[in-house]
Amino acid sequence: MRIVTISLTLICLCLFIAARPVAALDSNLITRLASDDSDEKISAIHQLIEDDPAKAITILHALSDGQLALAGSRLIILNGDRASDAISGEKIETVPANTDAITINNRIRRIVATMLSSLDIFASDSKTRLNSARYLARNATFDSLPIIEKALQKETNPEIKNRLMVARSMASLGSSDAAVRLKAVAYLKNEATPATRQLLSALLVKNGDNWQEPDAAVRSTAQASLKEIDRKLAYGENLDRIFTGLSLGSLLLLAAMGLAITYGVMGIINMAHGELLMIGAYATYAVQAFFRLHFPEWINWYLPAALPCSFLAAAIVGMILERLVIRHLYGRPLETLLATWGLSLFLIQTVRTLFGAQNVEVANPVWMSGGITLLPSLVLPWNRIIIIGFAIAVLAGMWAILSLTRLGLFVRAVTQNRSMSGCLGVPTGKIDTLAFGLGAGIAGLGGLALSQVSNVGPDMGQGYIVDSFMVVVLGGVGQLAGAVWAALGLGVFSKILENWSGAVIAKIAVLVFIIVFIQKRPQGIFALKGRTVES
Amino acid sequence: MRSRTVLKLFLLLAIGIWTGLSAFTSYAADTIKVGILHSLSGTMAISETALKETALMTIANINAKGGVLGKKLEPVVVDPASNWPLFAEKARQLLTQDKVAVVFGCWTSVSRKSVLPVFKELNGLLFYPVQYEGEELEKNVFYTGAAPNQQAIPAVEYLMSEDGGGAKRFVLLGTDYVYPRTTNKILRAFLHSKGVTDQDIMEVYTPFGHSDYQTIIANIKKFASEGKKTCVISTINGDSNVPFYKELGNAGLKATDVPVMAFSVGEEELRGVDTKPLVGHLAAWNYFMSLKNPENTQFITMYQKWAKKENLPNADKVVTNDPMEATYIGLHMWKQAVEKAKSTDVDKVIAAMAGQTFKAPSGFVVKMDEKNHHLHKPVFIGEIRPDGQFNVVWKSKGPIKAQPWSPYIPGNAQKKDEPEGI
Numbered sequence: 001m002r003i004v005t006i007s008l009t010l011i012c013l014c015l016f017i018a019a020r021p022v023a024a025l026d027s028n029l030i031t032r033l034a035s036d037d038s039d040e041k042i043s044a045i046h047q048l049i050e051d052d053p054a055k056a057i058t059i060l061h062a063l064s065d066g067q068l069a070l071a072g073s074r075l076i077i078l079n080g081d082r083a084s085d086a087i088s089g090e091k092i093e094t095v096p097a098n099t100d101a102i103t104i105n106n107r108i109r110r111i112v113a114t115m116l117s118s119l120d121i122f123a124s125d126s127k128t129r130l131n132s133a134r135y136l137a138r139n140a141t142f143d144s145l146p147i148i149e150k151a152l153q154k155e156t157n158p159e160i161k162n163r164l165m166v167a168r169s170m171a172s173l174g175s176s177d178a179a180v181r182l183k184a185v186a187y188l189k190n191e192a193t194p195a196t197r198q199l200l201s202a203l204l205v206k207n208g209d210n211w212q213e214p215d216a217a218v219r220s221t222a223q224a225s226l227k228e229i230d231r232k233l234a235y236g237e238n239l240d241r242i243f244t245g246l247s248l249g250s251l252l253l254l255a256a257m258g259l260a261i262t263y264g265v266m267g268i269i270n271m272a273h274g275e276l277l278m279i280g281a282y283a284t285y286a287v288q289a290f291f292r293l294h295f296p297e298w299i300n301w302y303l304p305a306a307l308p309c310s311f312l313a314a315a316i317v318g319m320i321l322e323r324l325v326i327r328h329l330y331g332r333p334l335e336t337l338l339a340t341w342g343l344s345l346f347l348i349q350t351v352r353t354l355f356g357a358q359n360v361e362v363a364n365p366v367w368m369s370g371g372i373t374l375l376p377s378l379v380l381p382w383n384r385i386i387i388i389g390f391a392i393a394v395l396a397g398m399w400a401i402l403s404l405t406r407l408g409l410f411v412r413a414v415t416q417n418r419s420m421s422g423c424l425g426v427p428t429g430k431i432d433t434l435a436f437g438l439g440a441g442i443a444g445l446g447g448l449a450l451s452q453v454s455n456v457g458p459d460m461g462q463g464y465i466v467d468s469f470m471v472v473v474l475g476g477v478g479q480l481a482g483a484v485w486a487a488l489g490l491g492v493f494s495k496i497l498e499n500w501s502g503a504v505i506a507k508i509a510v511l512v513f514i515i516v517f518i519q520k521r522p523q524g525i526f527a528l529k530g531r532t533v534e535s
Numbered sequence: 536m537r538s539r540t541v542l543k544l545f546l547l548l549a550i551g552i553w554t555g556l557s558a559f560t561s562y563a564a565d566t567i568k569v570g571i572l573h574s575l576s577g578t579m580a581i582s583e584t585a586l587k588e589t590a591l592m593t594i595a596n597i598n599a600k601g602g603v604l605g606k607k608l609e610p611v612v613v614d615p616a617s618n619w620p621l622f623a624e625k626a627r628q629l630l631t632q633d634k635v636a637v638v639f640g641c642w643t644s645v646s647r648k649s650v651l652p653v654f655k656e657l658n659g660l661l662f663y664p665v666q667y668e669g670e671e672l673e674k675n676v677f678y679t680g681a682a683p684n685q686q687a688i689p690a691v692e693y694l695m696s697e698d699g700g701g702a703k704r705f706v707l708l709g710t711d712y713v714y715p716r717t718t719n720k721i722l723r724a725f726l727h728s729k730g731v732t733d734q735d736i737m738e739v740y741t742p743f744g745h746s747d748y749q750t751i752i753a754n755i756k757k758f759a760s761e762g763k764k765t766c767v768i769s770t771i772n773g774d775s776n777v778p779f780y781k782e783l784g785n786a787g788l789k790a791t792d793v794p795v796m797a798f799s800v801g802e803e804e805l806r807g808v809d810t811k812p813l814v815g816h817l818a819a820w821n822y823f824m825s826l827k828n829p830e831n832t833q834f835i836t837m838y839q840k841w842a843k844k845e846n847l848p849n850a851d852k853v854v855t856n857d858p859m860e861a862t863y864i865g866l867h868m869w870k871q872a873v874e875k876a877k878s879t880d881v882d883k884v885i886a887a888m889a890g891q892t893f894k895a896p897s898g899f900v901v902k903m904d905e906k907n908h909h910l911h912k913p914v915f916i917g918e919i920r921p922d923g924q925f926n927v928v929w930k931s932k933g934p935i936k937a938q939p940w941s942p943y944i945p946g947n948a949q950k951k952d953e954p955e956g957i
Contacts, residue, residue: 038697066814066920101926103918103928105698105815105918105928106699106700106790106794106815106918107697107698107699107700109790110700110791194757195760197760197761198760198762201761201762237753237757240753241750241753244747248747248749352576356848357575357576357580357584357614358575358580358581358584358848359581359774359777360848361806363809364781369784369809370785370787371785371786371787377756379787381786382785383785384785453747453781454746454747454777454778455581455744455746455777457576463746495749495750498750499750502739502740503739503740503742503750503751504711504742
């Protein structure tokens, strides 16, 4: 009798366990998923995919986005203010207080990404499939070969198909069939990415007497493919080097263009030029703060609004300086130098008092973050591209003002022969102020551009004053075209040098080059020819 | 006749000022002066300003609880403006003119090296709150930051471990001065001892305040594509970190491909950066704001309240970081030592500092070593989160004793683990 009871209980127990395996599994799985031990977590992830691939997709996406959390024994997905149960999917009104985010490290992040890419490749949304195919084309291993083959059979989208073919070739390198490997190695010739380069060069490693790749034909094809990939990668690198040089050059140009007017055209040694840049950058910061406060929904478009503000802020400060100080020192370069240097200290301290000594944060708008991938090895960041375009626009605007408007005509006339223009009725005093204001305003625009790539702080101008004078002097005083060539030349030159010798040496070498150059050719690259008063 | 009257007036005035001053100094003798020597402007202001605030907050907090030896602490704040020779000048001013009992200050090693002769000459006392390269042990300095074996070595070991990605190639990227150079020398020797060859190590330096990281990031990408798992160890200091991380995000270099481990980037430095593209990049410290324990909660609330009261910029978003914690620990330990010595005399306080303990916001009881002037500290490795905080992905089992003389530098084995001349 007793035996019967015991066996009955046992049977019941077995039935009970069999009836709710999922629930029991889940709580165990959840604790393992939330475990601090990476191995536990990984085994839980594998099990999750085996048990329920559909649910695994949502849970793994949440995990890789850092949205997965543990509330007591319940697994929830946090998305901003909203929360939902990860397993049942039902909405949770109030997030429980004992919520603990489940954190992952890079190792798990990589594993989750690999898992997700093999799950997402069968998604109905073509964008998700493309992303996953792109991931596979960078990270495919022999293990993922069956999934890639399966996906390839179903896939119709040519772009995704192309990515999958690359992924298949990468994965096939692990195959034991030499013919398959040979085909894969030959196919990879067209895919010049760091990942394929790494894979192919790994084949050509010799361990003792054995090659990593036993078949000689595969090796020679791999060698040829590698050569082709190297050629393409080097091409991308050279393009990148030119682009970074142009980008640095455009920044130098924006920083120096204002000085090309005040120093180059008007002949004022303005040591406070860097501070005019700084005022432009702070004006940008102020506009950003204003937008954050009053129009948070338009925050991504604060930059266009900052354009006139930074121009005007710097121009007004410039004109005040000209009226109060510089005007009385025309023709006395040494005194101008000292006075403007004093002014620069004054401006730095004023800004420090108003905004604090620490750098302020000027964020890139969303449309200026990230970059476009031109070649697999060449990513051009948006902020750099936009700044190059901006430099061209400012340059065009300045050229138009100087050569097409009446003000420009007067400025050129006054700088060439002051007394003659005065005799002809040009209000020389007013023109000086306006021209200085224009130079200062353009410096303000330069500050706006600089705020997008470097730090904005009270002493930021000090770092650019030397560079700006370098560009103007190298280009030839009194020349706009000279400044353009000098800025771009210096940018490309110092980037190529930096690549070869490191940033510290490059900086020194550029300065030495300028000293030598100015000694050989004091008038700069382009000398102003004409009947100016001095000549 | 008239000039004599003027002279007399002048004399009277001078006497008046002098008596007034002496009255003031006699009043001031009821306080203990504490010097605060941190750059409040220039390239290091991004990191050091918060340390000044932490020191002022801790002093206010100690004063509110009755001060030290029945006297109130009186902070003397100076700004050496990220200018290394000015650090020495300001230190001399603090010790000779203001006659401070102790100085809390410096961030970069070059500033510490610059003030060192002053502290030795005048027998002052300096508390240095930042992780550094070691290779120094001075009687007049207490180091409350990490030595290389409390930060750099565990961090590289983590990167080489399976969880860290099993890195085989290393880019050592730093600002060009003594801390990154020495740390990288130690790391290179350490990597050699682990069988990493020179061709798998790339060492790059940039000037202070460098803002164009395009070439360097392109070179890192190229280096990483030449095979084997690559990681970057960054000892970039100051505001250069902002353009570096911005460029890193824009260039699409992800932490899963090439993780960046930083030794001088904490919560404060990341405040000016969009951290969403940076998730997964790493930092090694002895404290993170995201640690959960009662001491840390108290420390964070205290600082947040202080920021609101003082109306600091972005007061609602202030963060705490490792060197701030080290400043906080340092001030409290100095207070305990003064109370133990019953005097602010430098030699007595130095003797009393040995073996001091403090329940730190890191959640561990940290101890000042009996001999080597360094703390026993726990080590944490954190990953950048989308909100600019760090997730701890690895931590040491307990506090680790500092080795200021790294065993990976030849000739260090014979050096004594205590300052000369005690």
